[in-house]
Amino acid sequence: AHKFWNTQPVPQNESDVQEDGVIEHKEVSDIKQEPYKLPSDFEWYLVDINNEKDRTDVYTLLSQNYVEDSDAVFRFDYSPEFLQWALQPPGWKQDWHLGVRVASNKKIVAFISGIPANLSVHESKLHLVEINFLCVHKKLRSKRLAPVLIKEITRRVNLTGIFQAVYTAGVNLPTPISICRYFHRPLNPKKLCEVGFSQLPHNTTMASHIKKYKLDVSFLNLQPMQEGDVSQVTALLNEFLSQFEFHQVFSEEEVRHMMLPIKDVVFSYVAKDENDNVTDFTAFYSLPSSIARNPKHTHIHAAYLFYYAPKGLGKDQTRSRHLMNDTLILAKQANFDVVNCLGLSHNQQFLDELKFGKGDGYLHYYLYNYRCKTIQPEQMGLVML
Ligand code: NHW
Ligand code: EN5
Structure with a gap:
């Protein structure tokens, strides 16, 4: 075949x-x-x-x-x-x-x-x-x-x-070595319905649909990642990722290139403790989709969850939820219509609670010239662009 x-x-x-x-x-x-x-x-x-x-x-x-x-x-x-x-x-x-x-x-x-x-x-x-x-x-x-x-x-x-x-x-x-489902968290639910990206659930009014997706208060004082954070983010991220069977290993140079903010391309943030040490990291990238033949909208502005590393390496589910809640707020402030992510890594810890819904797409992971026993989505730590 x-x-x-x-x-x-x-x-x-x-x-x-x-x-x-x-x-x-x-x-x-x-x-x-x-x-x-x-x-x-x-x-x-x-x-x-x-x-x-x-x-x-x-x-x-x-x-x-x-x-x-x-x-x-x-x-x-x-x-x-x-x-x-x-x-x-x-x-x-x-x-x-x-x-x-x-x-x-x-x-x-x-x-x-x-x-x-x-x-x-x-x-x-x-x-x-x-x-x-x-x-x-x-x-x-x-x-x-x-x-x-x-x-x-x-x-x-x-x-x-x-x-x-x-x-x-x-x-x-x-x-495939792994198959991960896409999940979507509406930030601008009205527009998503208007363009057919999502559907207003039966017996629901637009007003209550919009209310459902309103964001709560933020928990962590996330600030844009800076050059001076590179070495601590590298250590924190590599340590978080090392929990997974399949993950990238980043050098400081790679973190500097891939994780520092670039306007309208990649958005990254850190939380710091009273000694100014990085405790948490989160990042998303901007990947709009054009919309075929829509009279009102040309694009969906989607933020794709990229890498993150919560304090305590995600062993405390509450911390992961707080970090992602604040990530959603930052994406909303940056005018994105939706946050997309995959059902991999520790993402199940926050998907339901933060009102991500199942997408109709799946991402298949492949290796060329290397045999690898199947990786469960929870053991997948690699995020590609
Ligand atoms: S996945 C996104 C791929 N791009 C798109 O879907 C864009 C829209 N589609 C197209 O442009 C991310 C065309 O449909 C493409 C196929 C170009 C997809 N991966 O030329 P033919 C990536 O970029 C196989 C691999 O007639 P086409 C990852 C298909 O199964 N193979 O088709 C890329 C069939 O082979 P088969 C794919 O529609 C990874 C053959 O292509 C594929 O005109 C690449 C048909 O060719 C896909 N996404 O063009 C592999 N889609 O055996 C890297 C179809 O079944 C491997 N096919 O007869 C590693 C290389 C480096 C190794 C280094 C050590
Ligand atoms: C290589 N780096 O199918 C990547 N996206 O779910 C290449 N669905 O956006 C491979 N069809 O479910 C990429 N809305 C493979 C993905 C290709 C693009 C793709 C899917 C992922 C997608 C949307 C729109 C579906 C439109 C009909 C989707 C539902 C959202 C809804 C929000 C409210 C709560 C329930 C879910």
């Missing part, structure tokens, strides 16, 4: 994951030096994400052709500034910002990207790439271009001595 995935070093079914470990052992000297061939009319193009024209071109491709919900009403609209941030963590390589252009008019019609990361999977440490933003223009779908993009980025990554990858997708492929 999977003409491409059947040929790749991924587990082909559940019975293939009794034991963790590398699937296929290769060396850099085994990797071919020449790029894979694209259909004539197309050419490989290395995107310069710091160049405004290239950034706009990739943004345009994604904003018109990237991931949609099951009814094709909402489509992710990652901003150009978001892409510039997401694609350049420490150790990023332009070689892994891979575009495909039409040879004649130089229009970018497909894209895939990789960034380096360190993961901890059960007891093992993996230095691998995170693959994201795979996109083929709608007019070029079902022509087997995606497998060429995947093989070419694999080759470019392999040439640097990296042989594993992690990626997430809404779709079911061979073979």
